[in-house]
Amino acid sequence: xxxxxxxxxxxxxxxxxxxxxxxxxxxxxxxxxxxxxxxxxxxxxxxxxxxxxxxxxxxxxxxxxxxxxxxxxxxxxxxxxxxxxxxxxxxxxxxxxxxxxxxxxxxxxxxxxxxxxxxxxxxxxxxxxxxxxxxxxxxxxxxxxxxxxxxxxxxxxxx
Amino acid sequence: xxxxxxxxxxxxxxxxxxxxxxxxxxxxxxxxxxxxxxxxxxxxxxxxxxxxxxxxxxxxxxxxxxxxxxxxxxxxxxxxxxxxxxxxxxxxxxxxxxxxxxxxxxxxxxxxxxxxxxxxxxxxxxxxxxxxxxxxxxxxxxxxxxxxxxxxxxxxxxxxxxxxxxxxxxxxxxxxxxxxxxxxxxxxxxxxxxxxxxxxxxxxxxxxxxxxxxxxxxxxxxxxxxxxxxxxxxxxxxxxxxxxxxxxxxxxxxxxxxxxxxxxxxxxxxxxxxxxxxxxxxxxxxxxxxxxxxxxxxxxxxxxxxxxxxxxxxxxxxxxxxxxxxxxxxxxxxxxxxxxxxxxxxxxxxxxxxxxxxxxxxxxxxxxxxxxxxxxxxxxxxxxxxxxxxxxxxxxxxxxxxxxxxxxxxxxxxxxxxxxxxxxxxxxxxxxxxxxxxxxxxxxxxxxxxxxxxxxxxxxxxxxxxxxxxxxxxxxxxxxxxxxxxxxxxxxxxxxxxxxxxxxxxxxxxxxxxxxxxxxxxxxxxxxxxxxxxxxxxxxxxxxxxxxxxxxxxxxxxxxxxxxxxxxxxxxxxxxxxxxxxxxxxxxxxxxxxxxxxxxxxxxxxxxxxxxxxxxxxxxxxxxxxxxxxxxxxxxxxxxxxxxxxxxxxxxxxxxxxxxxxxxxxxxxxxxxxxxxxxxxxxxxxxxx
Numbered sequence: 001x002x003x004x005x006x007x008x009x010x011x012x013x014x015x016x017x018x019x020x021x022x023x024x025x026x027x028x029x030x031x032x033x034x035x036x037x038x039x040x041x042x043x044x045x046x047x048x049x050x051x052x053x054x055x056x057x058x059x060x061x062x063x064x065x066x067x068x069x070x071x072x073x074x075x076x077x078x079x080x081x082x083x084x085x086x087x088x089x090x091x092x093x094x095x096x097x098x099x100x101x102x103x104x105x106x107x108x109x110x111x112x113x114x115x116x117x118x119x120x121x122x123x124x125x126x127x128x129x130x131x132x133x134x135x136x137x138x139x140x141x142x143x144x145x146x147x148x149x150x151x152x153x154x155x156x157x158x159x
Numbered sequence: 160x161x162x163x164x165x166x167x168x169x170x171x172x173x174x175x176x177x178x179x180x181x182x183x184x185x186x187x188x189x190x191x192x193x194x195x196x197x198x199x200x201x202x203x204x205x206x207x208x209x210x211x212x213x214x215x216x217x218x219x220x221x222x223x224x225x226x227x228x229x230x231x232x233x234x235x236x237x238x239x240x241x242x243x244x245x246x247x248x249x250x251x252x253x254x255x256x257x258x259x260x261x262x263x264x265x266x267x268x269x270x271x272x273x274x275x276x277x278x279x280x281x282x283x284x285x286x287x288x289x290x291x292x293x294x295x296x297x298x299x300x301x302x303x304x305x306x307x308x309x310x311x312x313x314x315x316x317x318x319x320x321x322x323x324x325x326x327x328x329x330x331x332x333x334x335x336x337x338x339x340x341x342x343x344x345x346x347x348x349x350x351x352x353x354x355x356x357x358x359x360x361x362x363x364x365x366x367x368x369x370x371x372x373x374x375x376x377x378x379x380x381x382x383x384x385x386x387x388x389x390x391x392x393x394x395x396x397x398x399x400x401x402x403x404x405x406x407x408x409x410x411x412x413x414x415x416x417x418x419x420x421x422x423x424x425x426x427x428x429x430x431x432x433x434x435x436x437x438x439x440x441x442x443x444x445x446x447x448x449x450x451x452x453x454x455x456x457x458x459x460x461x462x463x464x465x466x467x468x469x470x471x472x473x474x475x476x477x478x479x480x481x482x483x484x485x486x487x488x489x490x491x492x493x494x495x496x497x498x499x500x501x502x503x504x505x506x507x508x509x510x511x512x513x514x515x516x517x518x519x520x521x522x523x524x525x526x527x528x529x530x531x532x533x534x535x536x537x538x539x540x541x542x543x544x545x546x547x548x549x550x551x552x553x554x555x556x557x558x559x560x561x562x563x564x565x566x567x568x569x570x571x572x573x574x575x576x577x578x579x580x581x582x583x584x585x586x587x588x589x590x591x592x593x594x595x596x597x598x599x600x601x602x603x604x605x606x607x608x609x610x611x612x613x614x615x616x617x618x619x620x621x622x623x624x625x626x627x628x629x630x631x632x633x634x635x636x637x638x639x640x641x642x643x644x645x646x647x648x649x650x651x652x653x654x655x656x657x658x659x660x661x662x663x664x665x666x667x668x669x670x671x672x673x674x675x676x677x678x679x680x681x682x683x684x685x686x687x688x689x690x691x692x693x694x695x696x697x698x699x700x701x702x703x704x705x706x707x708x709x710x711x712x713x714x715x716x717x718x719x720x721x722x723x724x725x726x727x728x729x730x731x732x733x734x735x736x737x738x739x740x741x742x743x744x745x746x747x748x749x750x751x752x753x754x755x756x757x758x759x760x761x762x763x764x765x766x767x768x769x770x771x772x773x774x775x776x777x778x779x780x781x782x783x784x785x786x787x788x789x790x791x792x793x794x795x796x797x798x799x800x801x802x803x804x805x806x807x808x809x810x811x812x813x814x815x816x817x818x819x820x821x822x823x824x825x826x827x828x829x830x831x832x833x834x835x836x837x838x839x840x841x842x843x844x845x846x847x848x
Contacts, residue, residue, distance in 0.1 A: 005523050010535070017539040017576075021546055024572035025564055032551060032561035051563050065786035065796040066705050079561075113413065113703075113785040113798050116766040127565060140565070 030127055035076035035106050038130065051127045052136065053077065055097040056143070057105065058120020070110045074124050075103040094121045110138040117143035162227055165215035166306040166321055169256070172208040172263075173300050175201050176293035180286050187282035195282050202270050202285050205263035205292060213260050216253060216305055220246055225333040228319045229253055229305035235338035235762040237732045242339060245349045249339045252305035254352065258469060259295040261353075261360045266292060269364055269389075277385060283371035284364075291363055294495050302488045309333065338762035347407030351400055355427055355472070358397025359465045362434060364389040366462035369455055373506040378451065378513045383441045391823040394438055395816070397431050402812040413768040413783050415701065415800035417808070420569040425544045426471035430464040432544070433457050436537035443527045446592060448517030450531065452507070455514065457534075459503040466496050524595040529587040536580050543572045570696075574627075581634040581689065584682050585641045607644055611636035628697040635686045635693070642679050642686075669821055677822025684818055687811030694778075694804025703785065703798040715801040716745045717780050719753070724787055724795055734759040738784045738795055742773055755784035755797065778803040 030051040038045055038052055054074030061072040075097040078084055087093050097103050098121050108126055118124075118141075126138035179201035186194030216229075220243045225231045233246040233253065248254040266288035274281050299305070307321045309331040317331055318324050342348070365386035372382040404427065405417040418424060437457040443450050470492040507514075520528055547564050554562040589595075589603045615633040623629065646665060654664035669676045702714045706721040722739040729735050737756040744750055753771030760767065773780040779802040787795035 006520065006528075009523065009532075013532075013535050013539065017542060020572040020575065021543055024568045025546075025550065027571060028564050028567040029562045030565055032563045063786070068703055068785065068796065068798070113768065113783055116413075116768055119764070
């Protein structure tokens with residue numbers, strides 16, 4: 001009898017946790033995809049919660065401080081790490097993506113302060129929705145400059 | 160030359176660590192104390208050795224030896240010397256040396272203790288700590304070497320290598336380094352990693368004793384008693400690491416918040432969750448001889464999560480599963496975690512029957528049952544965090560589509576559990592061991608529950624109608640009142656019994672049972688922190704606007720007026736653009752000035768947006784300079800946040816520190832204590848004159 005109480009209590013907690021996990025996962029799931037994958041989805045991707053990653057194309061960065069509207073293009077980079085490694089590491093992959101005019105690109109808009117790390121060939125990860133206009137509306141913007149962390153060989157201009 | 164010496168010392172230290180492991184096992188198996196002693200001495204040699212290697216690395220860092228690739232990556236000529244020293248842990252390779260250095264220091268400290276009747280634990284404690292140190296040193300030796308240099312081959316190519324890649328290659332000297340990431344050049348970021356690492360490393364000690372207890376079969380609570388203080392210290396450092404990291408995010412990242420459920424943050428939070436559960440559940444084993452198996456599981460999990468956390472925080476993982484295996488050391492980490500975890504669990508299964516509880520838990524409301532519930536809740540939060548981190552991988556495997564979960568997932572899933580934990584914090588101190596009923600708890604609870612309700616009703620009419628916030632405030636008020644009531648009850652009882660005044664009685668109470676009352680102080684601090692977390696999450700408001708000079712922007716009870724802007728170069732060559740804004744309250748009274756600024760670091764070609772903050776107990780005004788027009792210098796864009804109550808988070812963390820000091824304060828030698836109290840009694844008549 002004594003044991004039973006504890007077992008029932010444990011099962012109740014377990015059920016509650018499972019419920020919390022399942023319902024919260026459903027409520028906040030974001031589909032992570034590369035830009036090529038997003039393009040392949042076509043119309044069906046519109047309005048879904050998405051998380052996309054790509055390389056920032058520096059020339060396209062535009063910022064209007066009056067409205068805090070930021071727009072820029074990102075170019076497709078492969079999502080698979082093995083592919084990235086095979087192509088010479090993240091920094092090289094980002095560089096290649098930006099200089100290649102045939103890479104698929106997508107325009108991003110974001111409202112807010114311009115992030116300090118936003119610059120050419122930075123890796124950007126955006127959370128948001130694809131609009132019917134084909135522009136990706138980011139609610140959240142994460143940036144990383146791989147050269148700061150990777151073993152980038154220094155320029156040979158030095159002494 | 161220095162680079163070779165540094166690397167050579169690391170290699171020697173690695174071999175010494177492996178020797179220490181081997182000798183400890185061999186000495187224990189063959190029952191030869193001399194060999195165990197040799198293992199112990201080898202272990203004691205590790206710290207001086209690694210210190211020497213670290214000294215070499217620091218020397219290379221401060222003297223601009225950019226031919227060493229680690230030095231090139233994390234420093235530049237412009238950086239002040241103190242930053243060059245702290246750059247030691249600013250990159251992966253250096254921080255692995257740093258980890259080993261701390262680990263060896265702690266392992267040495269613990270091997271230097273008086274072992275006496277615990278001598279049987281010694282060899283196994285050496286094995287675990289030396290093996291862990293060896294693992295990190297091995298990573299440095301084979302994978303992430305901070306002493307590797309740049310070499311120019313005959314073909315003109317630059318390669319990174321420890322030794323000359325070809326006979327004709329020469330060492331290549333870059334003229335200047337990359338510079339530490341500006342984000343990391345902040346006092347919070349300088350002390351945050353060491354704090355976190357200290358927490359991580361000190362959790363290895365209780366784990367080492369737990370493994371020693373499992374192997375030797377001495378499965379009573381001795382290992383817990385020996386390591387109680389280590390656990391508290393580990394918890395202290397880990398907590399402080401988390402708070403400092405949050406503060407850094409708040410001051411530097413410029414998004415008006417302090418916690419974003421980033422995988423790196425979660426990596427540091429997970430061992431904290433198991434550690435907190437462990438801290439509570441060991442008390443049940445000490446008092447009631449229950450939950451022995453559970454405690455073992457908790458400490459094994461904590462150790463694995465510490466290693467996992469080091470991996471996640473060190474390999475530069477961003478919020479992306481795609482970045483997970485970006486470092487070559489990833490697979491090695493997983494092999495080590497897998498090996499230690501499986502070995503530990505196998506040992507635990509082997510000793511499982513010896514770890515049965517001495518009695519049974521009977522009442523659902525007994526203190527031990529409530530502690531168990533607390534543990535289950537912490538574990539549930541852990542499961543949610545873990546699920547969030549691995550869900551992308553799981554979804555990838557099962558559906559081929561990577562699905563991630565963001566902050567809303569964590570907020571939603573953990574909030575009810577945190578609320579339940581708070582409720583437990585309110586009622587558990589009122590419960591008694593073995594048996595409590597709704598009646599016994601209710602009799603002491605109802606006054607506090609009622610008072611908390613009154614406070615909540617007042618808040619409803621004066622502060623907020625937000626239901627979730629009100630529930631939160633009710634729980635906070637309940638815990639605070641119950642805890643204060645407990646203090647009052649105990650102090651009152653003591654003052655009646657001893658004829659001391661209530662203040663003296665309260666003071667002496669802490670001396671009597673430091674652990675309990677230190678724990679209550681920690682509960683109070685947690686509630687103050689909860690006020691801050693609730694405040695910023697429920698009531699944060701923000702606005703933005705572009706202002707011409709002398710124009711104002713209003714938000715909540717504040718309005719800011721744009722006074723001026725100036726650009727100058729700071730001593731460390733940072734280019735600063737600093738705005739001056741005046742702050743007024745809603746009646747137009749002048750409150751002060753803020754200086755939001757943008758720092759540009761030429762070496763790293765990066766901006767840093769530093770907010771101007773005006774902290775009060777009520778809220779925090781947080782002003783960011785977003786942009787300005789350089790030509791006319793009369794238009795600047797600001798983003799403003801008002802973060803209600805957030806400063807209670809920082810106040811709470813200071814009180815938390817006090818609570819831990821109380822709980823971890825060493826007990827006086829019992830004989831000395833009684834001699835002193837006799838002496839005090841003898842003095843009392845004269846003091847009364």
